[in-house]
Amino acid sequence: MFAGTIVFALINSFILILMAIGFNLTFGISGVANFAYGALYAYMSWTMLNLLHLPFWASAALSIVLTMISGAMMYRFVLLRVRGQALSEVIATFGIGLAILELFRYLGLVGFEYTLPVFWNESFMIAGAYVDIQRIAIVLIGLMLVLGLWLFTHFTSTGLAFRGIAQDERTALTFGIDSDWIATLSVSFGAGLAAIAATIIIPLGSIAPNEGYDVLIKALAICIIGGLGSTGGVIVAGFIVGFAERFTDTYIGSQWTMIVSLAAILLVLAIKPSGLFGQQKELEERI
Amino acid sequence: MSLPTALRVEDICKIFGRAVAVDHLSCEVRRGELLGIIGPNGSGKTTLVNLISGFLKPTSGRILYNGQDITRTAPHKIVGMGISRTFQMVRPFYRLPAYKNMIIPLYSPRVRQLAGGRYGDRNAVALDLLEEVGFERDANVAYKPAGTLPQGYLKRLELAKAIALSPDLLILDELFSGMSLAEVASIVPVIEKLRLAGKTIIMIEHRLKELFRIADRIMVLNYGQKIAEGTAAEVMESEAVKNAYLGSEE
Amino acid sequence: MKKRRERIDRGIKARSEDVYALCSWREMLYLAGPRLLPAAAFLLLPLFLGVYWQKVMISVAVFALLAISWDMLAQTGMISLGQALFFGMGAYVSGILNFYFGMPPWLTIPAATVLGGTLCTLILMPVLRLRGIYFSMVTLIIPLMLVRIIEATKIFGGTEGLSGMTPLPSTLTEIYLVTGVLLGVLFGLRRLMETDYGLVLKGIRDNDRSVTNAGINIYWFKTQALFISSTIGAFAGAFMTHVYMFVGMPVFALDYSILPIAAAVVGGSGTLAGAALGAVILVPLSEALRGIGGLRIVMYGLFLVVFIVAIPEGLFDYIQRKYHQKERWVEIDK
Ligand SMILES: Nc1ncnc2c1ncn2[C@@H]1O[C@H](COP(=O)(O)OP(=O)(O)OP(=O)(O)O)[C@@H](O)[C@H]1O
Ligand SMILES: [Mg+2]
Numbered sequence: 001m002f003a004g005t006i007v008f009a010l011i012n013s014f015i016l017i018l019m020a021i022g023f024n025l026t027f028g029i030s031g032v033a034n035f036a037y038g039a040l041y042a043y044m045s046w047t048m049l050n051l052l053h054l055p056f057w058a059s060a061a062l063s064i065v066l067t068m069i070s071g072a073m074m075y076r077f078v079l080l081r082v083r084g085q086a087l088s089e090v091i092a093t094f095g096i097g098l099a100i101l102e103l104f105r106y107l108g109l110v111g112f113e114y115t116l117p118v119f120w121n122e123s124f125m126i127a128g129a130y131v132d133i134q135r136i137a138i139v140l141i142g143l144m145l146v147l148g149l150w151l152f153t154h155f156t157s158t159g160l161a162f163r164g165i166a167q168d169e170r171t172a173l174t175f176g177i178d179s180d181w182i183a184t185l186s187v188s189f190g191a192g193l194a195a196i197a198a199t200i201i202i203p204l205g206s207i208a209p210n211e212g213y214d215v216l217i218k219a220l221a222i223c224i225i226g227g228l229g230s231t232g233g234v235i236v237a238g239f240i241v242g243f244a245e246r247f248t249d250t251y252i253g254s255q256w257t258m259i260v261s262l263a264a265i266l267l268v269l270a271i272k273p274s275g276l277f278g279q280q281k282e283l284e285e286r287i
Numbered sequence: 288m289s290l291p292t293a294l295r296v297e298d299i300c301k302i303f304g305r306a307v308a309v310d311h312l313s314c315e316v317r318r319g320e321l322l323g324i325i326g327p328n329g330s331g332k333t334t335l336v337n338l339i340s341g342f343l344k345p346t347s348g349r350i351l352y353n354g355q356d357i358t359r360t361a362p363h364k365i366v367g368m369g370i371s372r373t374f375q376m377v378r379p380f381y382r383l384p385a386y387k388n389m390i391i392p393l394y395s396p397r398v399r400q401l402a403g404g405r406y407g408d409r410n411a412v413a414l415d416l417l418e419e420v421g422f423e424r425d426a427n428v429a430y431k432p433a434g435t436l437p438q439g440y441l442k443r444l445e446l447a448k449a450i451a452l453s454p455d456l457l458i459l460d461e462l463f464s465g466m467s468l469a470e471v472a473s474i475v476p477v478i479e480k481l482r483l484a485g486k487t488i489i490m491i492e493h494r495l496k497e498l499f500r501i502a503d504r505i506m507v508l509n510y511g512q513k514i515a516e517g518t519a520a521e522v523m524e525s526e527a528v529k530n531a532y533l534g535s536e537e
Numbered sequence: 538m539k540k541r542r543e544r545i546d547r548g549i550k551a552r553s554e555d556v557y558a559l560c561s562w563r564e565m566l567y568l569a570g571p572r573l574l575p576a577a578a579f580l581l582l583p584l585f586l587g588v589y590w591q592k593v594m595i596s597v598a599v600f601a602l603l604a605i606s607w608d609m610l611a612q613t614g615m616i617s618l619g620q621a622l623f624f625g626m627g628a629y630v631s632g633i634l635n636f637y638f639g640m641p642p643w644l645t646i647p648a649a650t651v652l653g654g655t656l657c658t659l660i661l662m663p664v665l666r667l668r669g670i671y672f673s674m675v676t677l678i679i680p681l682m683l684v685r686i687i688e689a690t691k692i693f694g695g696t697e698g699l700s701g702m703t704p705l706p707s708t709l710t711e712i713y714l715v716t717g718v719l720l721g722v723l724f725g726l727r728r729l730m731e732t733d734y735g736l737v738l739k740g741i742r743d744n745d746r747s748v749t750n751a752g753i754n755i756y757w758f759k760t761q762a763l764f765i766s767s768t769i770g771a772f773a774g775a776f777m778t779h780v781y782m783f784v785g786m787p788v789f790a791l792d793y794s795i796l797p798i799a800a801a802v803v804g805g806s807g808t809l810a811g812a813a814l815g816a817v818i819l820v821p822l823s824e825a826l827r828g829i830g831g832l833r834i835v836m837y838g839l840f841l842v843v844f845i846v847a848i849p850e851g852l853f854d855y856i857q858r859k860y861h862q863k864e865r866w867v868e869i870d871k
Contacts, residue, residue, distance in 0.1 A: 033670040035618070035677070081846050088845045090616050090673045091802060095841030098795060098834060106831035213791075217681050220674045228671070255689030262682045269663040269675070342746070366752030378747040380740050391740045394733045395752035409733055452752055 005250045006243075011135045013242025014142035015201055019215050020222035020234050021145065022193030028229035029162045030183035032079060032089060034071075034190060036097030037216055064195040071191030075184045083183075101212045138200050145196065146235065162186065221261050225268045227275025236276060240264065290317040292354075293456055293487045294339065294370075299348030301334050301511075308334040309345070310511035316456070321478075321488045323502035323519075325495060327531055331511035332491045333375055336460050340372045341365040352456070367397045369455035373448075373462060375491075377441040381434035385422065385444055388433055389413035392451040401453055413451075420447045421473050438465040443474065456487045463494045471497055507531070539869045544862045571860065572724070575813075579716040583709060591708050595780060597820040598715040599773045603797035604804070604812035605722060606769035611806050612730065613762040614742030615665075619676035621793035622660075623770025624777075625683065627653035629693060631775035632784030636699045646775045653771030658764045665759045668745065680789040687786055698785020705779050715776055719813070722769055727809050738762050792834070796823070799837040802844045805851020814853050 023037045074096060082088035153159035161182055164172040173179055194215075202211075222241060226233025241264060245257045268275060294316040301309040309331045316322050324332050337343040339350055341362035350358045357365055380388050392398065393409045414422075414429055420443040422429045428440060436444070442465055449457055459478075463471050471494065478501060482488060492498040499505070499519035507515040507522055509531040515522045522528055579598075583591055603620045610617050631649030634640045640648070664675045688696055705711045729735050740748045741755050748755050778784045796819065797812075804815025819840075823833050844851065 027670075033673065035673075078842060078846055082849075085849075086670060087611060087616050087806070088849060090618065090670055091798060091845045092842050094618060094677075094798075095838040095845070097838070098791075099838030099842070102831055102834040102838065106835060213681060217678045220678050221682075224671070224674060224678075255691075258682055258685040258689060262679070262686065265675070265678070265682075266660070266663075273663050273666045273671075340750070342749075361754070362749050363752050363754045366750065371752070372750065374747075374750070378744050378750075380743045380747065382743060383736070383740075387736060390733050390736050391748055391753065392751035394737055397752045448747075448751065 005246055009243040009246035011139055012246050013239045014139045016218055016222055016242050017235055017238035018138070018142050018145070018193075018197035018201060020219040020226075020238065021149070021231070022190040022197065023219040024223050024226075024229065024231065024234045025149070025193060026186050026190030027223070028231070029186035030179075032075070032183065032187055033093065034187060035090060035094040035216065036074065036100065037093075037190070037194060037219060060199045064192055064199065067195035068188045068192040072184050072188040075187040079183075079187070080180065083180075097212070097216070104212075134200075134203055141196070141200055145193070146231075149231065158182075158185065218261075221265055224265055224275060227278030230275070230277040233275055233277030290319060292316070293318040293320075293352070294489075295351040296335075296339070297349040297351065299335075299338060299350065300346045301331070301338055301343060302346045308511050309338065311348075312508075312511065312513055314506055314513060314516070316487055316489060318487055319482070319485050321482055321490065321501060321503050323498045323505045324489060324491045324508060325493070325498065325505060325522075326508035330508040330531075332508055333460055334511075335508070336372055336458050336489075336491065339365075339458065340370060363395075366395065366452060366454075369397075370458065371449045371452040371454035371456075372458035373442075373445040373460055375460040375464075377438070377445050379433035379436075379441055379444055381432065383433060384430050385433050385436060385440070386410060386413040386417055386429040388444060389416060389447060389451055392448050395452060397452055416447045416451050417444070420444075420450070420477055421470070422447075439467060439470045442466055443470070446474070446477070450481070454486065456489070457481065458489045458491075460491045461493060462490070463492055463497060475501060540866045541869055542864055543867045544858075544864050546862055576720055579720060580713075583712040583716075588708065591712060593821055593824050595708075595711055595715055596824075597816055598712075598719045599777060600796050600800055600820050601719055601813040601816035602715075602722060602769055602773040603793065604800035604816050605719075605726065605809050606766040606773075607797045608801045608806050608809050608812040609726060609730075609769070610762060610766045611801065612742060613738045613759060614745065615759065615763065616670070616673045617676040617766075617794075618673045618798070619678075619680045619794050620770055620797045621680040621789045621791065622676060622683075623653065623657050623767045624774040624793045625680055625789040626657050626767070627771030627774030627776075628778045628784045628788040629653075629774075630656070630771070632699050632702060632778045633693060635702045635778070636784075642703050642705055642779045646772070646779065649775035649778075650768055650772040653774065654764055654768030657767035657771065658760060661763060661767075662760060665756050665763065677794070680794065681791075684786050684789045687789075694785060696786060698783055698787075700783040700785075702779055702782040702784070704782050711776075711780055715773075718772060718776075723809060723813055726765075730809065795834065795837055795841075796820070799840050801851075802841055803851060805853040805855075808851075808853050808857075811851045811853030814856075815851070818852075 023034060026032055026034050026037075074093075078092050078096065079089060082092055151159075153163050161172070161177045162185075164175065164177055198215075222234055222237045225241065226235070226237030241261055244260045244264065248256045248260045272278065292315050296312060296314045299309055299312050300307070312331075312335065314322075324335070326332055334343065338345050341357065341360055341364070344359060348358070349356060352365075352368060352370060355368075357368065357370075360368075379385075380391070390409050390413060393412055414424070417429045418424050422440065422443065428436070433441065433444065442462055446459070446462060449459070462474070466474070475497065478488065478490075482501075490498060490502065502519065505515075505517065505519050505522045506513060507525070507528050509527075514527040514531060515525040517525075583594060586594065603624060606623060607617055607620050627649045630653045631642075631645040634645040634648055635642070660679065661672070661675065664672050687693060693699060705714070730738065737748060737753060737758055741758060745755050748758075774788060777788070797816070800815030800819050801812040802815070803819060804813065805811030819837075823837075826833055826836070829836075848855075
């Protein structure tokens, strides 16, 4: 049982990391906290495509692209106008997310008929536990995404520009980096990551508007614990929460898992408010 | 030499990531003295001010104020102990009229305590203080929103806010930059007056001529290190200073 | 012949900062009118309304309180996405005091107001050290997590909630209690934000470092603002527990977070009165639109976006301007 729990904790950790990494990427680069994050996009495009009855791979690709486009549009048409005003940014993104999710709830796009097809319906025996390929795919894709992201930000010019803006927007501007364009890309990439996460995670469950809120809660929780804007933080926090949840589930009781996350958040806030890997940028900004 | 030490910086370091902004710096300011700090751009002057005023925590080293360790004290407490500083990049409350900007320092615990808990008319005090630094009363500049004021006025507002806290040690970070010659000439007497009132002052300046006229002692920084210290004449004679200033132009 | 619109302040001395030279009843009325009118409306209207609209009015007052409490925080630079936390905390505390300890409403409501406010302040205090959106993130997720926790652990009645609370004596008592508090809070807080203390709070939003540099402990002031705000929210919750005679998971629902924000944004944040005005508009509107069900929240979401992007100063500011300024077209000679 112990070994099996570890396997599932590992999978759970990757699910959490996948959910949080897009939100974190967007915030880390452009400082936009996208409260319309993740499930919203993912949910939106997926439902659309499910209605179109396209083959799985086509609809997956299309949904990721559409999600990225809608993220970029959200930045261009809404966020750009209120850029730099924290109050307005938060409220605008929150309002958009809310409108989308509740519209879907209203339209009644809920339940199992809108779940995604499972890639392959087979399972393995790992450490005494049955694990289906879907879950293994999550771990593999999670690993690939993290690695890909790292390569992207360290070796491509767009990626380097991302990091430049993240470190010091004004200096980056003097090097001719278009910060609006980068911010658009960052929101769009964040949305894309959410869509990818949704593509591989949703098959495990079903689609419902509450799922959207759940993903947002989980993403925020992971970012708060790990430290906003820090990819390393997201990964570490993903593992901490992922393992803590699974172990409480197995050994204490499933109803306690949410308490563990809440306790983790409150504990981290009390001890190190900026998160485990928070870069303390807040405190060391130039005066 | 008999004057007691007001501020003592002991072997302080501040490292940002890989950049060393202040590098094993030690210095002393005596009570009632006016110390000028000069140095090329990026030599760590502002960082030093941020360390003293508690906005940044040093990587290593200690800062003592009147013998008391203030290295890890919160900035607002440091102000309460009598150290106040101006910001090089002005930080007014843009939406408020200039005189309302003054209310916030006047509301601070330190000022209220010094006033003995008496309730005065803060607006009147604010206007007086502003007039002192050159906000002409008849021109009604003090009533204009800070966001509409020119740089010279914002700098003076910054000074007035610092003076409002009736500090014992006043740190002025590049107060004169952004001011016209006439404005500088009108502020110099204000500073002289503060000195006569016994305040200890640290001035960071790029306008050397004006600084040399009023400073008792000059300290020169380069790459976060102290490269010279002494009277204006002594400092300007030093080879290291010449290299630092001329070298930076090559 | 080109024309442009000219705006002229109405000629009345009393509008200048602190000179009060009122010469006539007309001028006094001009000044007092906008304050007396809503107060009178809140006090007299209940006598003429049917039971249904009386309930709506209670709802208006409760959401106005939540919106004011939101605006108070926003003015201090803290953007809450979870007024439901304050509301729910107050509701549960008064519910528990009434249900388990049998305390009467006139005791539970004040106790829950203070206790609920204190609890919320304690929970959120660590976040005050951080700037930016941390506050929004934490306030958003904590009420949602609390719901899950209550659901899972079945404490305090679990999904069923606690019912059978002591009701307040009559609907009119309810209305006058809540509107009295609302008017008191509205005028009191508006006054408070105009004082030097309020100036410090607003200063924290504009430029927290400057406030620190003025020797003021911003965390302590933020804590106070948070306490004031969460107390107001907790009162609303405590009150509603006795109106519904029930407390349960719905008190942490997103509605209690979103409608207040929408109200404050539509009415115009930064004035407190705008927040109340927003509630006066949105709550009856949402009652009237009950038929469209879930679409209401969609509508709030869109309201938020449209207003924040297009009319960020809100309706109150607009009305205030129209009231205090004359407009006329003047010709530009070229
Ligand atoms: N918050 C920060 N993060 C990273 N590096 C910083 C920060 N603040 C300052 N630095 C670096 O530390 C060095 C010293 O900067 P500082 O602002 O103290 O110089 P200065 O002497 O005040 O310059 P100037 O005369 O231009 O005002 C510079 O290289 C600067 O880039
Ligand atoms: Mg400097």
